[in-house]
Amino acid sequence: xxxxxxxxxxxxxxxxxxxxxxxxxxxxxxxxxxxxxxxxxxxxxxxxxxxxxxxxxxxxxxxxxxxxxxxxxxxxxxxxxxxxxxxxxxxxxxxxxxxxxxxxxxxxxxxxxxxxxxxxxxxxxxxxxxxxxxxxxxxxxxxxxxxxxxxxxxxxxxxxxxxxxxxxxxxxxxxxxxxxxxxxxxxxxxxxxxxxxxxxxxxxxxxxxxxxxxxxxxxxxxxxxxxxxxxxxxxxxxxxxxxxxxxxx
Amino acid sequence: xxxxxxxxxxxxxxxxxxxxxxxxxxxxxxxxxxxxxxxxxxxxxxxxxxxxxxxxxxxxxxxxxxxxxxxxxxxxxxxxxxxxxxxxxxxxxxxxxxxxxxxxxxxxxxxxxxxxxxxxxxxxxxxxxxxxxxxxxxxxxxxxxxxxxxxxxxxxxxxxxxxxxxxxxxxxxxxxxxxxxxxxxxxxxxxxxxxxxxxxxxxxxxxxxxxxxxxxxxxxxxxxxxxxxxxxxxxxxxxxxxxxxxxxxxxx
Numbered sequence: 001x002x003x004x005x006x007x008x009x010x011x012x013x014x015x016x017x018x019x020x021x022x023x024x025x026x027x028x029x030x031x032x033x034x035x036x037x038x039x040x041x042x043x044x045x046x047x048x049x050x051x052x053x054x055x056x057x058x059x060x061x062x063x064x065x066x067x068x069x070x071x072x073x074x075x076x077x078x079x080x081x082x083x084x085x086x087x088x089x090x091x092x093x094x095x096x097x098x099x100x101x102x103x104x105x106x107x108x109x110x111x112x113x114x115x116x117x118x119x120x121x122x123x124x125x126x127x128x129x130x131x132x133x134x135x136x137x138x139x140x141x142x143x144x145x146x147x148x149x150x151x152x153x154x155x156x157x158x159x160x161x162x163x164x165x166x167x168x169x170x171x172x173x174x175x176x177x178x179x180x181x182x183x184x185x186x187x188x189x190x191x192x193x194x195x196x197x198x199x200x201x202x203x204x205x206x207x208x209x210x211x212x213x214x215x216x217x218x219x220x221x222x223x224x225x226x227x228x229x230x231x232x233x234x235x236x237x238x239x240x241x242x243x244x245x246x247x248x249x
Numbered sequence: 250x251x252x253x254x255x256x257x258x259x260x261x262x263x264x265x266x267x268x269x270x271x272x273x274x275x276x277x278x279x280x281x282x283x284x285x286x287x288x289x290x291x292x293x294x295x296x297x298x299x300x301x302x303x304x305x306x307x308x309x310x311x312x313x314x315x316x317x318x319x320x321x322x323x324x325x326x327x328x329x330x331x332x333x334x335x336x337x338x339x340x341x342x343x344x345x346x347x348x349x350x351x352x353x354x355x356x357x358x359x360x361x362x363x364x365x366x367x368x369x370x371x372x373x374x375x376x377x378x379x380x381x382x383x384x385x386x387x388x389x390x391x392x393x394x395x396x397x398x399x400x401x402x403x404x405x406x407x408x409x410x411x412x413x414x415x416x417x418x419x420x421x422x423x424x425x426x427x428x429x430x431x432x433x434x435x436x437x438x439x440x441x442x443x444x445x446x447x448x449x450x451x452x453x454x455x456x457x458x459x460x461x462x463x464x465x466x467x468x469x470x471x472x473x474x475x476x477x478x479x480x481x482x483x484x485x486x487x488x489x490x491x492x493x494x495x496x497x498x499x500x501x
Contacts (some may be wrong), residue, residue, distance in 0.1 A: 012473040019450050046480060047445070049489045053424045054445040055390070062382035063350055066375035072362055089457060090447065094382060097331070101378050102371065105326055109367050109374075120292055123277065125268050200272045203314060228272045232280065239273045 004033045014040045018047070058084060059091050062098075069098055122236040124162035157184075162238045165189040167231065171245060174220050181245050183219040187211055187231060195233040201225055266298045274299050275314045282318065293366035300369050305360045316348055319373070323347055326377045332385050346380035347373065424488055431482060432475065436461060440471045 003009075009017075009029060016022040017030055017040055030037050060068075060081055067073050068081040085092050157170040166188045174180040185197060195211040199219055211217045211231070224247040229240040266274065277295035284291035299318070303311035327333055327343045336343075351373055363369045425446075432438050439461055443454035451468040462468050479485055 010473075011477060012469050015451075015469055015472060015476075019452075021450075021452070043476070046476060046489075050428075050441075050445040050479075051448055053421055053489070054428070055448055056386070057418075057421050057425055057446055062379035062386070063354060063376065066379050067354075070372065070375060072359070072372075087442075088447065089449075097382075098375065098378050101330060102374055105329065105374050108322070108326070109370050123265060123269070123273075125265075125273075198276060200276065203272050203275055203310060205276075228270060230273065230276050232276075237277070239269060241270050241273070 001035045001038070003035045005029060008033075009036045009039070011039075011043060014043050018044045056090060059088060060084065062094060065091060065095055066098055069095060069102075124165070124236065124238050126160035126162040126165075126167060126238050126240045129159045129161050129166075160238075160240050165236070165238060167238065167240065169229075169240075169243070174222070177221045179223070179247075180220070181222045181224070183217075183222065183229075185211075185217040185219070185229075187215040187217070190215075190231075190233060190236060190238075195231055198230040198232060200228045200230065266294060269298075271299075271302065271308070271311055271314065274302070274311075275318070278314075278318055297366040297369065300363075300366070301360070304355045305357045307357065312352060319370075320344060323373065323377060326374055327381070330377065330381050332381050336381065336384050336388070338384060343377065343380045343384070346383070347376040350376040350379055427485065427488060428479070431479065431485070436467075436471050437475050440468060441475060444472060 009026065013022065013026055014030075014036070017026050022030075030040055064073070064077075064081065068078055071078075073081065085095065157168050160167045160169070168186045168188075170184040172182045172184065174182045183199075187195065192211045192213055192215045196208055197211055197217045197219065198208045199206045199222075206222075206227070207219060209217050209219055222245055224245050227243040227245060229243050231238045231240075269277070274295055277292075278299045281291045281293065281295055285293075296318070299311055299315055302308045303315050323344050324340050327340050327347070330343075333340075333343065354376075355372070363372065428441060429438070432441060439458050440454065443449045443457060444451075447454075447457075449457060451465050451472065455462050455465045455468050462471075
């Protein structure tokens with residue numbers, strides 16, 4: 001096949017055509033001449049294959065650019081990235097995009113000028129005072145007699161203490177759900193207003209109940225297992241870890 | 250408060266946090282985050298402790314709790330990324346990619362670079378951007394119909410993809426070494442680098458390397474000469490063939 005309108009177009013002219021930079025005469029020639037059009041196609045295909053192999057070969061992945069921006073790269077690696085940025089408009093653009101993006105999101109990580117951390121919540125881990133009566137410096141809890149003799153209860157209520165706060169927990173059979181238990185709780189030494197009892201199992205929240213104005217709380221329908229009870233108040237929070245609930249006897 | 254007293258209190262608070270179970274930490278983190286979103290005073294140390302256990306202690310369960318706690322926040326960051334709306338992907342896709350990047354990148358020895366929760370979350374924001382950009386780079390291929398080897402995401406849902414990407418990168422580096430060996434001077438190097446590594450048109454290339462070339466015409470001339478030489482090179486033609494055989498990690 002020969003050029004329909006010699007002289008045939010050279011590679012340099014065909015490169016301008018491929019790039020959309022050629023004048024109208026060249027464009028018309030290529031459209032009319034199968035030979036020159038085929039040459040242009042082969043040249044474009046060669047460039048495509050080279051690009052497929054080489055495109056952004058030296059560019060660090062976006063995460064590495066991000067770590068460079070955050071100052072987390074070792075010095076030698078940071079220097080290499082900086083040298084690359086001097087030669088690569090793509091990575092320079094991406095880095096600028098990252099900076100803009102982080103600046104835009106920055107307020108989502110900030111407190112306002114007035115909402116600084118004031119009084120930290122006191123978080124306490126309660127300890128089990130064995131038996132709940134003996135050894136307690138506060139004396140026997142007043143609820144203990146109320147638990148005594150109730151069918152389906154554990155042998156004795158459990159008494160926990162955290163600083164000046166005492167928590168008594170009685171465990172009974174849940175009459176409404178066979179095979180399940182009920183927690184009957186009493187909190188003393190802590191203002192009960194606004195206090196909630198959160199019951200967790202295997203890092204999942206099972207339920208949350210309010211502590212009433214007398215310091216009582218009830219959690220029904222508990223399957224046997226290991227729980228953690230967290231009493232959250234406005235100023236203090238008490239964690240009772242490893243609260244075992246055994247099966248029905 | 251005197252510095253010594255502040256330092257002592259900080260160590261005591263740190264010791265108290267360490268005594269809490271994972272449940273206790275997750276609970277406090279959720280409570281404090283709720284306060285933060287309501288613009289009230291909040292204590293970031295519990296959430297920071299959750300990250301510490303996940304990353305420094307490589308506690309998988311703690312990491313799952315980090316994910317559960319921060320998934321909604323990260324989803325919001327994804328939606329605010331300028332490239333997300335045109336990506337064609339779901340929010341959850343980039344949320345998962347961002348967490349994967351963080352988990353893979355933040356080894357225990359690196360955690361020392363993060364003094365507080367804000368710095369950790371900033372890194373997570375960077376991971377969101379990185380996940381979106383991985384997607385953009387693949388979609389931004391300059392050649393239609395010719396897949397760019399090794400340009401896929403740095404980390405994808407398929408673990409074996411990482412190994413394939415590494416191999417592809419080795420092949421491409423070898424090919425670049427072969428090309429460089431056939432270039433005669435710095436101008437040819439810049440034209441080939443600019444045209445095929447950066448995928449710049451000659452006019453853009455000239456703007457980028459103005460100190461090297463007189464004008465755009467010179468760029469075209471150098472490019473014409475290099476391509477003619479490469480086309481005559483039968484060894485190179487074999488390397489460029491679609492079915493180029495790869496043995497033992499090397500092009501043959």
